[in-house]
Amino acid sequence: MNRMILAAGAVMALALWSIAALSVLPPAAWPTLPWRVDEMTVQQILLAYGLMPRGVLALLAGAALGLAGALMQAVLRNPLADPTTLGTASGAQLAIVAATIFAPDWLLRGNLPVALAGAGAATGLVMALGARRSFAPVTVTIAGMLVGLMASALATAMTLAQGHYLLSLVMWNGGALAQVDWSGSRHMALALVPALLAAAALARPLMVMSLGPEGAHGLGLRLAPLRFATLLLAVALSAMVSAEIGLVGFVGLAAPAIARSLGARTLLQRLMLAPVAGALVLSLADGLLLALAAAGGPSLPTGALTGLIGGPLLIWLLPRMKAQVPQQTEAGDRRGHRAAYPERLLAGLGAACLALAVLTLFGGRGPDGWGFMPPELRETFLPLRATAILAAASAGALLAGSGAILQRLTANPMAAPEVLGVTGGASLGYAVTVIAVDGAGPLMLALGTSAGGALALAGLAGFAMRADLSPARLLLAGLAIGALASAVLGAIMASDDRRAWVILGWLAGSASQVAPLGAAALAGLALALLAALVGAARWLEILPLGGEVGRALGLPLAQVRLGLILLAGLATGAATMLVGPVSFVGLMAPHLARAMGLARAVPFCAGSWLLGALLMLLAAFGARTASYPYDLPLGLFATLIGTPWLFILLMKRTSA
Structure with a gap:
């Protein structure tokens, strides 16, 4: 058999290759050995040295x-x-x-x-x-x-x-x-x-x-x-x-x-x-x-x-x-110092976000070098900058909040929004819209991006309900869905279509094209996510203790896990839809919050939310000033920030 x-x-x-070969030349016209290029036709050369x-x-x-x-x-x-x-x-x-x-x-x-x-x-x-x-x-x-x-x-x-x-x-x-x-x-x-x-x-x-x-x-x-x-x-x-x-x-x-x-x-x-x-x-x-x-x-x-x-x-x-892999080998850091006054740290992070936003809004690099924006230009440029800053900070907060949910849900420090597959699905939806709809406008692109993210999220949710898998394995299911979406996206990108320029530019991430209404909506979603994180504090406190403890405390694990996965996926999809697939903010911000001693659920999630906004503000400032007068991709700077942190994370010796 x-x-x-x-x-x-x-x-x-063999049949498929025969079809391809016959499309080049019929068998009677195939070259005979020994091959001599100067005695062969173009089609024979293509067959002998190409196909x-x-x-x-x-x-x-x-x-x-x-x-x-x-x-x-x-x-x-x-x-x-x-x-x-x-x-x-x-x-x-x-x-x-x-x-x-x-x-x-x-x-x-x-x-x-x-x-x-x-x-x-x-x-x-x-x-x-x-x-x-x-x-x-x-x-x-x-x-x-x-x-x-x-x-x-x-x-x-x-x-x-x-x-x-x-x-x-x-x-x-x-x-x-x-x-x-x-x-x-x-x-x-x-x-x-x-x-x-x-x-x-x-x-x-x-x-x-x-x-x-x-x-x-x-x-x-x-x-x-x-x-x-x-x-x-x-x-x-x-x-x-x-x-x-x-x-x-x-x-x-x-x-x-x-x-x-x-x-x-x-x-x-x-x-x-x-x-x-x-x-x-x-x-x-x-x-x-x-x-x-x-x-x-x-x-x-x-x-x-x-x-x-x-x-x-x-x-x-x-x-x-x-399934016999020891749980401690798939878990991340569960021990660490706790900040004595977490509320002071949160207040400091909030003040840092506000200060950086003001600096990014008024300061930067201009024709005369570094300095603040001249008063005569503020009426024209301040609204544009404010919109981009609000969109970037809100997207960072959404991604970081999603990462905080995933890391508490799985007790795995490698959890990040990228592994949900929502980012890949949203990217595919954007690319399909660009290719399929000539001259697609912002509304059509937003709908296509949302549809791609929603399909990826629906696939993950359906898989989670059918398969009795641990949270860590659910992360891997999200990666599988993302890999499938990335494969289709790769086919579109490699098809020699000139519209690949548009897709590749969006894939690098940018907040400069977000409209004021979109930035305001993104900020509203970020605040709603923060409120949801505070409301789910009890669940997020219990989940890292393991499934047995959760069941003993009466926690409906299946429903809670599914609800949190949906919440994280929606937050990731909303951020991706407007500013593009920006990587690693959702991985870095929760780790930084944990390193600062924000261990309990509410301080940890709130700190991650603020740190995500802060990291994206840094990325936005660097993207705008590094190559003045041109803006570089926001995702480039987020990746440059994230790469050293991921390297440190991988090399760090952890305790189970």
């Missing part, structure tokens, strides 16, 4: 990603691990984008060294957190996907800041398999063969490792070198694929799952069957897109289609994860 399934997949892939190496590279790259995913899942004992969910591919993306823009000389000898450095750095960050929390599957996966979000946000900001690189980098980010010779296939083959041999050699030690730390140590196995060697091999394979063809998502997640479903019981069987499954998945995806293009459809990069696998597959795998 398993052989029949594999054979059916191979036949389907054929593309087909071989799809098989080899898919096999490499399948093997990388199987190795990561084996060493971490985590069925959700792969180069995408652990941030490895995004780290390679960020490194190559940064080198392309700022240090192109580094790429003279190829993309691989740069991609390997970026992939290794991203994976190292995730492993630094995992090592301190016993490599708990959910926590490691959430950390990896947040690192991936960070890297993707920075890469997008860099791309937007250097517009003349936009089209080439966006197409590369989509995972384009187009080839002009056989060099990519040759490089991939030379890397894959020794990798398969190394994986076979690692199979037995990894089986011993699956016995657990005590059993492995009892048999004389050193875990640290084995873990390092296995991850190094997986990262190298992922970096190789990223260097050759760009980002191809979730093949490494799908291939081991397919191998297990086909009956691969031993680790060696999974390590050998996963590359076959990965090759078929990527070849099928690329063949489908080529057949679609041959029929007159749009030409899309293959990575955009494989990304569609990720969200549904993560959601399908999530309930099948072992």
Whole structure:
């Protein structure tokens, strides 16, 4: 039966590639060996040096990603691990984008060294957190996907800041398999063969490792070198694929799952069957897109289609994860100092917000340097600045309030609005509106953005009601929904449509286009969220103590969790709709509030709310003054603020 399934997949892939090949030339006109370019027609050159190496590279790259995913899942004992969910591919993306823009000389000898450095750095960050929390599957996966979000946000900001690189980098980010010779296939083959041999050699030690730390140590196995060697091999394979063809998502997640479903019981069987499954998945995806293009459809990069696998597959795998992961390994910091006078801290934060708002309103950088706005310009510019400041501060408060809810709900410091999937859904709704409606106005864009966020939120709520999952796993379900939305958005962005400029600019985040009515509405929603947080103080006080304590105190956990998820999702969607998907404010503000000693529910939520507004005011001030007279994206500065904080958070040793 398993052989029949594999054979059916191979036949389907071959059929799709045959359709693509026949669209170029009929078989009678195909070139014969040996190929001589000076004796071939243009169509024969396209077939021999374009389509054929593309087909071989799809098989080899898919096999490499399948093997990388199987190795990561084996060493971490985590069925959700792969180069995408652990941030490895995004780290390679960020490194190559940064080198392309700022240090192109580094790429003279190829993309691989740069991609390997970026992939290794991203994976190292995730492993630094995992090592301190016993490599708990959910926590490691959430950390990896947040690192991936960070890297993707920075890469997008860099791309937007250097517009003349936009089209080439966006197409590369989509995972384009187009080839002009056989060099990519040759490089991939030379890397894959020794990798398969190394994986076979690692199979037995990894089986011993699956016995657990005590059993492995009892048999004389050193875990640290084995873990390092296995991850190094997986990262190298992922970096190789990223260097050759760009980002191809979730093949490494799908291939081991397919191998297990086909009956691969031993680790060696999974390590050998996963590359076959990965090759078929990527070849099928690329063949489908080529057949679609041959029929007159749009030409899309293959990575955009494989990304569609990720969200549904993560959601399908999530309930099948072992539930015996110790709760303390998936929880965050529960201990910390408490401020003696939290009300004084809150008053100080409020005064700081007011002072920064006034400084941002009247001061800044002008034609004559730094100073305050001249009186003759105030009538014209003060209303515009006031609107942008109010929108930015309100959006920051909404995002921070959402992050506070999620961190209290899950007892997980990695919880953030990004993991709800609402941001991804809202971004997709905006992009679809821009592409589908010519000349869409502000009202139409707002409706499209709201609809996208609402659909993502509805999907998460429906999944939460159907599946009896822990709060941490619900966060991962939100990430899966966000990954699915991001995949569709990536397909739209990589379709060579000039309207990608508009979408990319909005994705970077901006408050300068918000109308006064919109800013006022956002401020009203932020105040309503603060009131709701104060009203839900009892729930937020009990939830971090665990489900058993909550039930003992008579708390209706299912209804409370669902209600808080909806509240956080609506707050995130409202902020995203007007100022764009600004990252990491919802992650940073609650951590800063906790570090200041605001431990009880009301001071913690109120402090997070104020800190979110303060961080966004800082980002707005930097976006307006750093490159005067032009405004830079608000999201760029929010990301630059958030990146160091996330790095510190990942490296911080926590106590359960």
